[in-house]
Amino acid sequence: xxxxxxxxxxxxxxxxxxxxxxxxxxxxxxxxxxxxxxxxxxxxxxxxxxxxxxxxxxxxxxxxxxxxxxxxxxxxxxxxxxxxxxxxxxxxxxxxxxxxxxxxxxxxxxxxxxxxxxxxxxxxxxxxxxxxxxxxxxxxxxxxxxxxxxxxxxxxxxxxxxxxxxxxxxxxxxxxxxxxxxxxxxxxxxxxxxxx
Numbered sequence: 001x002x003x004x005x006x007x008x009x010x011x012x013x014x015x016x017x018x019x020x021x022x023x024x025x026x027x028x029x030x031x032x033x034x035x036x037x038x039x040x041x042x043x044x045x046x047x048x049x050x051x052x053x054x055x056x057x058x059x060x061x062x063x064x065x066x067x068x069x070x071x072x073x074x075x076x077x078x079x080x081x082x083x084x085x086x087x088x089x090x091x092x093x094x095x096x097x098x099x100x101x102x103x104x105x106x107x108x109x110x111x112x113x114x115x116x117x118x119x120x121x122x123x124x125x126x127x128x129x130x131x132x133x134x135x136x137x138x139x140x141x142x143x144x145x146x147x148x149x150x151x152x153x154x155x156x157x158x159x160x161x162x163x164x165x166x167x168x169x170x171x172x173x174x175x176x177x178x179x180x181x182x183x184x185x186x187x188x189x190x191x192x193x194x195x196x
Contacts, residue, residue, distance in 0.1 A: 027093050
């Protein structure tokens with residue numbers, strides 16, 4: 001069960017939408033991503049963020065990232081998403097099945113760029129099987145939704161939080177992802193509120 005309800009009323013305001021207009025989010029697969037996961041994330045993000053979540057056309061892997069590598073730099077994925085931005089989308093979230101890295105980090109679960117309002121999450125390390133654990137579709141989906149909301153939080157202006165239970169806590173490992181959330185801490189919720 002997910003309890004992001006305190007966040008619902010804040011999203012439209014934090015995203016700069018017109019009063020009463022819901023946040024518009026475009027969800028796009030980049031390269032390989034299971035269609036069932038895309039549908040699950042669409043419904044989960046719609047429910048948890050009270051957002052208008054639309055599935056976009058799938059995008060090929062970035063030209064600079066030919067298939068077959070064990071890991072890919074994340075920045076080209078953000079560039080592909082920004083270039084494919086459909087009109088009327090406040091935010092874009094890409095989902096890929098390949099493993100991503102960024103700068104000096106060995107891997108990342110996701111990356112956001114507040115300038116382009118695009119983010120990407122990788123499903124590769126969210127599968128329990130990646131850690132030699134039994135297959136668990138429910139846990140896999142929970143992890144993916146947490147990482148999606150974490151990256152959207154960045155697009156809405158939030159930084160990493162020091163509270164390990166907050167969805168905005170940086171996941172250095174899958175244990176951090178499993179421990180955090182399902183919601184935002186009080187301080188992060190305050191930051192999403194408009195100035196009085």
